[in-house]
Amino acid sequence: MLRTLERITDRQETRVAGANDWLKDSFRTEFDKQASALGRFNLAIFGKTGVGKSTLINAIFGEEVARTGIGEPVTRGSHLYLDRIGHLGIVDTQGVEIGKNSKEILTDLNEVIKNSRKLPQSEQIHVAWYCVRGMDRRFEDTEADFVRRLSELGLPVILVLTQVPRSPDGRFHPDAVMLAEQITARRLPIVGDRVFMTYAKPDEFHGQSAYGLSEVLDATFRVAPEGVHGALIAAQEIDLERKAKEAHRLIGIAVTSAGAAAATPIPFSDATLLVPIQLGMMARIAQLYKIKFDKAALMAIVSTTAATQIGRATFTGLLKMVPGAGTIVGGAIGAGVATTFTFAMGEAWLKVCQQVHAGKLGGIDGALDNDQLRDAFLDEFKKRLGRKPKDSVSTR
Structure with a gap:
């Protein structure tokens, strides 16, 4: 008897392992x-040495993003380097200085932009940030x-004043205000015809909180091509509401x-049409929250296994829970239940992705x-x- 039970258990474990391997492979495909469909948002960032470019990038796109390395030269012998970090590309300079080497930088940039026009949108440069330290009191003619020239090359330019102290009641330091006025008086071709005041990293010693980052990000969204908005949403770390809104759009x-596929009501059983739809949704949302494949695949296995078990165990009851299912016959029942299950899967998956992104659902060692x-x-x-899918209004 014991041996029989052991053989049955072994067969069950083998089937479960096989199903998990299949699910992981399928999830990898999606x-x-x-990832390919989401593409990459490419930002060119310029400014003199020491203005705080890396601090600004890290504050908006996540800690240590600008310290992953200088990247590869965009062309052979170029002064411009491209770092690829997930769905973000950062074009920066190395060993050259605005003013002293402006001609070389612009020549390289012109070549890159000219060549990239033949390439997919994710390989093009989309926006430029030009950074000036707010307390420097000077904005030179060479910088203007x-x-x-950046604008003439077709790049929207956002001009950012960095490290600008602000009083508790919201007043900017007078020196920074004067510098901003000097810059705007030049009538430069900059986004919004304005200068963006920022303080990227909180300074607890001086009681200075971070500010201005959301305004820079919003301006970037306004001028970036719509085709790279998804990549920009995934890359940025300061607007979680924007991530949630995009996730809800993907769920919809x-x-x-x-519903169009009118798939079988129980997810991940025989739903050959429903599986890639749901896995694709889950994969895209995981990337919005920068969840790596290995962790996302484990999450997918746990989540879909749980959903499948509930569906099989309570199939009759679930049909009654679907609004209108009891009054509809034929294939419409399958479509109605399929949409409800997909909606529930999407919302539940979004919830766990948000918690994992926030550092929750893990043990002491950080593992899930x-x-x-x-x-x-x-x-x-x-x-x-x-609930009906349209009832979802949460953007947690």
């Missing part, structure tokens, strides 16, 4: 597909000429696709806690099953 697309992950997913999944 993860890579969605450099900004004009998946729900519509699931599968039990916490499963509970968090199921809690949201069950709540969403009885």
Whole structure:
């Protein structure tokens, strides 16, 4: 008897392992597909040495982003270097100085922009930030000429004053205000015809909080091509509401696709059309929250296994929970349940992605806690099953 039970257990474990391997492989396919579709937002950042470019980039796109390395030269012998970090590309200079080497930089940049026009949008430079230290009191003619040339090359230029102290009641330091007025008086071709005041990294010793980052990011979204907005949403770290809004949009697309497919009601059983729809949705949302593949795949296995088990165990009851399912016959029932399941899967997946991104659902060593992950997913999944997709208004 014991041996029989052991053989049965072994077969079950083999089947589970096989299913998990298949799911991981399928998720890998969709993860890579969605990564390619999301593309990359490329930012060129300029300014004199020591103005705080790296601090500004790290503050908006995540700690240590600007310290991953100088990257590769954009062309052979170029003074410009491109760092690729996920869905973000940073074009920066190395060993050259604005004013002294402006001609060389602009020559390289002109070549890059000219050649990139033949390439996919994700290989082009989309926006330029020009940074000036707010307390320097000087904005030289060479810098103004450099900004004009950037604009002539077709780049929208956002001019940022960095390290600008601000009083508790919101007043900018007078020296920075004077510098901003000097710059705007030149009538440069800069985004919004204004200078953006910022303080990127909080200074607890002096009681100075960070500010101005959201304004710079919003301006970047306004002038970046719409085709790279998804990549910019994924790359930035300061506007979580924008990430959530995009995730809800992706869930809505998946729900519509699931309804059109009229797939079998139980997800990840025999739903050959529903599986890639849901996995694609999950992969894209995971990338919005910068969750690496290995961790995202583990999350997907735990989440989809939990959803499948609930679906199979309570199929009859779930049909009753779907609004209108009891009055619809034929294939419409499959479509209705498929959309509800996809909606519930998407909302529950978004919830766990948000918690993982926030550093939750992990043990002391930082590894995912599968039990916490499963509970968090199921809690949201069950709540969403009885709602119509249009009822989702949360942007947690």
